[in-house]
Amino acid sequence: MTTTTDLDFAAREALRLLGPDPENWVSDRADIDHNVTIVGGSGSGSTFAFALRRAGIGRVTVIDEALDEVHAGVWLTRARMKKLRTPKNLPGPELGIPALSFQAWYEARHGVEAYTAIDRIPRVAWAEYLSWYRHFLGIPVRYQTKLVRIEPDADFFRLHLEVNGVAQVETTRKIIFANGVAGTGGPNIPPVLASLPRTLYAHTSDKIDFNNLRGKTVAVLGAAASAFDAAGVALESGAKAVHLFARRPAIASLPVNRLRGYPGAYYNYPQLPDAARWFQAWRFNQVGSTPPPDAIERVIAFSNFHLHLSAPWKSAHNQGDRIVAQVNDDVFEFDFAIAGTGYFVDPTKRPELAEFAHHIALWRDRYDAPADQRDDQLSTHPYLGSAHEYQEKVPGNAPYLKDIHVFNPAGFVSFGLPIGDVPSIRRDVPAVVARISHDLFFADWSLHEARITSGNISPDFDTSLYADAVWKQQAKVTVS
Incomplete structure (x- = not known):
């Protein structure tokens, strides 16, 4: 080694x-x-x-x-x-x-x-x-x-x-x-959370004291990698339960960006027409950002993790020091919410x-x-x-x-x-x-031109270096 x-x-x-x-x-x-x-x-x-x-x-x-x-x-x-x-x-x-x-x-x-x-x-x-x-x-x-x-x-x-x-x-x-x-x-804070007291929610970009979530019921909004990572740390820190809410009917699993990794696409992509670059970015947003499989495995290993699909929050308000959220036709109560909703x-x-x-x-x-x-x-x-x-x-x-x-x-x-x-x-x-x-x-x-054309440079050698090798025409001898 x-x-x-x-x-x-x-x-x-x-x-x-x-x-x-x-x-x-x-x-x-x-x-x-x-x-x-x-x-x-x-x-x-x-x-x-x-x-x-x-x-x-x-x-x-x-x-x-x-x-x-x-x-x-x-x-x-x-x-x-x-x-x-x-x-x-x-x-x-x-x-x-x-x-x-x-x-x-x-x-x-x-x-x-x-x-x-x-x-x-x-x-x-x-x-x-x-x-x-x-x-x-x-x-x-x-x-x-x-x-x-x-x-x-x-x-x-x-x-x-x-x-x-x-x-x-x-x-x-x-x-x-x-x-x-x-x-x-900056951090993308969903409007449904923005009206709540700041003590009741955080964005994944925030410094979160996960130890304070021990024994508490936590909501995570979002289904990309950072959302699953936050849910994983909350569970590992002893949260009573963690509910992750995704707007889509399934977790995004198609890594469309990976198709652009070969040298031809990688190096020439910036020269693509605007319409092509826009379409690829739009297509990525339509498909969604994919969390790594191990980020999902990290949370589903806990029996107190609950995944909600097709579940955007309709509204949320605080009732004392808790969050009351309406999701579709259901009402949930949480001690804390984490927005894993990107930037x-x-x-x-x-x-x-x-x-x-x-x-x-x-x-x-x-x-x-x-x-x-x-x-x-x-x-x-x-x-x-x-x-x-x-x-x-x-x-x-x-x-x-x-x-x-x-x-x-x-x-x-x-x-x-x-x-x-x-x-x-x-x-x-x-x-x-x-x-x-x-x-x-x-x-x-103009400064560089003066620098590279100036005479402020010494010759590497003088003519004596090659003087003896200079061809000299032999004098002609006249025969009488």
Whole structure:
């Protein structure tokens, strides 16, 4: 079995053979603090920081509003699955360097046979791997740094931050949002719950004290993976009973997105016509998001778990400290409800974008869906460019939008994948980094032109190196 020390040595050796990180080639600008600011310090943010470093783009900062590394991202906080939902062998943060991969990390700790034995990556192991990746590569993350507002200027942004609770302003030329499922919207709270006291319900995005649910009757609304995960933790924490309510007559079981995984569809999907991309997103919503079989098995192992199909809540009110809900023709009482109802995407609802969100092109602005494919939820997704950049609703009104790149689920309609998850890394991180490199270079072309055509370079040798080898015509001898 290899060891952690062996892995670190192999990873260092792989980086040595790859060659040193290029020097920062981006020209400094007066009063600009950062070339790129990455919002979100978990897996995606760390991957971007490494990719930008390898592209020779310096003065990159990674910010995260979480208290510390443990609380950043979802893996040790709001994620409640036992295993990741993606295949274990998908390329990810290693960016083509095998010694930096999850497989190399896991085998160094547990052995080749142990990796072979797992079907998917354990959630806690994934969090440990990302921590190792971040520390091994020396990627600094500024925790307790919250982005409050983005103020555009001519060719840069002022970032209004709260750093350890203190207001601060910094400037940056580019922004990458690598900030997770709620990064361009927020938790989707069903209206039927919204009128209840907040003490009686939570969304799966909330920090939930499941120990407080011991001995209580709990309702879970929703039937995708996060709903089943929350139900599982509630049961394991000693809930008296858990009732899960699904609107559909059956749990979604057809993983239509999986059909797009082959290289042809994967790499060329962003170039599909709008009608094709919209149809695929609409079709996914029609079929529904599928929970993994083990998420269902986790809850049905408990006799006090009850599944309700074709059971949308008609109404709910509180009676004292309990919830009274009408579901079809039945009335139920619960001590607590959990909304496993996903997230909405709408840039106009994000406070940090408030100053210019009305300029961002949404899918409803660029594509008029057929009557039988209308979907209000999808229509508010931003219509992103090929490098995940925001685009203008009206050309010329907000040219700075091209300098904000979105690497979170808001890119689903444009790119056909849950952007920010592992499957999107291999294709989309290089595309975003390449565009940032292009934009920064051509924005300063006059400086680079002067640099690459200047005479500020010494010759590698002088003419003495080859003087003796220069052909000299033999003098002709005249015969008398």
